[in-house]
Amino acid sequence: MKKYVRGLAIMGVLTLGVAACGSKPADNTPAAGGHTDFNACMVSDSGGFDDKSFNQTSYKGLQDAVKELGLTEKKAESKSDNDYPTNMNAMVAAKCNVIVPVGFKLADATEAAAKANPDIKFAIVDYNGFKAPIPNVKPLVFNTAQSSFLAGYLAAGTTKSGKVGTFGGAQIPTVTIFMDGFAEGVAYYNKTKTKNVQVVGWDTKTQKGLFTGDFESTAKGQQNAQNLVTQGADIIFPVAGPAGIGGLQAAKASGGKVNAIWVDTDGCVSAAEYCSVLLTSVFKGMDVAVSDAIKAAVDNKFSNEAYVGTLANNGTGLSPYHEWDSKIPAELKTEIDQLKKDLIDGKIKVESKVQP
Numbered sequence: 001m002k003k004y005v006r007g008l009a010i011m012g013v014l015t016l017g018v019a020a021c022g023s024k025p026a027d028n029t030p031a032a033g034g035h036t037d038f039n040a041c042m043v044s045d046s047g048g049f050d051d052k053s054f055n056q057t058s059y060k061g062l063q064d065a066v067k068e069l070g071l072t073e074k075k076a077e078s079k080s081d082n083d084y085p086t087n088m089n090a091m092v093a094a095k096c097n098v099i100v101p102v103g104f105k106l107a108d109a110t111e112a113a114a115k116a117n118p119d120i121k122f123a124i125v126d127y128n129g130f131k132a133p134i135p136n137v138k139p140l141v142f143n144t145a146q147s148s149f150l151a152g153y154l155a156a157g158t159t160k161s162g163k164v165g166t167f168g169g170a171q172i173p174t175v176t177i178f179m180d181g182f183a184e185g186v187a188y189y190n191k192t193k194t195k196n197v198q199v200v201g202w203d204t205k206t207q208k209g210l211f212t213g214d215f216e217s218t219a220k221g222q223q224n225a226q227n228l229v230t231q232g233a234d235i236i237f238p239v240a241g242p243a244g245i246g247g248l249q250a251a252k253a254s255g256g257k258v259n260a261i262w263v264d265t266d267g268c269v270s271a272a273e274y275c276s277v278l279l280t281s282v283f284k285g286m287d288v289a290v291s292d293a294i295k296a297a298v299d300n301k302f303s304n305e306a307y308v309g310t311l312a313n314n315g316t317g318l319s320p321y322h323e324w325d326s327k328i329p330a331e332l333k334t335e336i337d338q339l340k341k342d343l344i345d346g347k348i349k350v351e352s353k354v355q356p
Helices: 009-013 056-067 081-093 104-116 144-158 175-193 218-230 240-253 270-278 286-298 330-345
Strands: 026-029 039-043 074-075 096-102 122-127 137-142 163-168 198-200 235-239 258-262 278-284 307-310 314-319
Touching: 039 056, 039 081, 039 286, 056 074, 056 163, 056 198, 056 278, 056 286, 074 081, 081 096, 081 104, 096 104, 096 258, 096 286, 104 122, 104 137, 122 286, 137 286, 144 163, 144 175, 144 235, 144 258, 144 278, 144 314, 144 330, 163 175, 163 218, 175 198, 218 235, 218 240, 235 240, 240 258, 240 270, 258 270, 286 307
Parallel strands: 039 074, 039 096, 096 122, 122 137, 137 307, 163 198, 163 235, 235 258, 258 278
Antiparallel strands: 026 074, 278 314
16 A cells, blocks of 8 residues: 655645645636535546546546536646645545546555545546445446457458557556457457457467556657557557557558557547547546546435446447448448447457456
């Protein structure tokens, strides 16, 4: 368990609204008539709220709830992993009624803050690994192995080189779950089609692969993507937050030789400048899950029961094909639709051990 750093020493500063090492908590007060006395708050991970992916989608959920219910919004953007305890303390000091920590990496700071402040509700995105349930903490998790399975099948059915690749930001379960599902989807395609499409960048058996080591460096993402391309991959699957943008840059620079599949949110919306190279995206309905958790807190219906987004409840899935809609064979689209049904019905099972 990480200890709160400089917590008590800076509380006087934090009460004034400054999150040391991170960013100043934003305070967007809505129009009169709503629950303006209810503070809905969020702490980002180091990727920041404009990461075109994970944090950005979660933040949209906060904004949606604030707008719909007339709440007061407060947020703290983390610049590095060291900011999490400090920014969490800032939100506690800001008298938040519900705090949404975004990401696996905020687990320790969330647990410490929740146990120290039982009257505050917490809804943590992408983590459900506490040793025991915490009464005021609701995990929001997503079985992206299912949707990534569909993405892997799509990639295998689209590649011209016979090789597809993936890389992650950090080797944590919320990243490798995508990579597992993707590789299993490719394997299923090979099995049903008697093909031999190869996956580079991740091995499901050894659980070893290619990682940038962080979620911020687009340069590292571009380097990793180029590594995959050098090995022959013509479709890449970056699972690295903002660092993954480097992968899209590499794809776009290839002049049509390399394309990609995005994660967390519809890349043609969040990173529209790269839509031409995106077959689709593996989305996570974090905005809806976050918004629903905040609404439950407002309505005094909040519970610590984990929310699990699946293909069945549309908590995860594939985004539209957008500019690739006419390029992907109708037969392949039909097969993917059927695979989705079979996964929901349990006729096909994804084996990833990090599924929620």
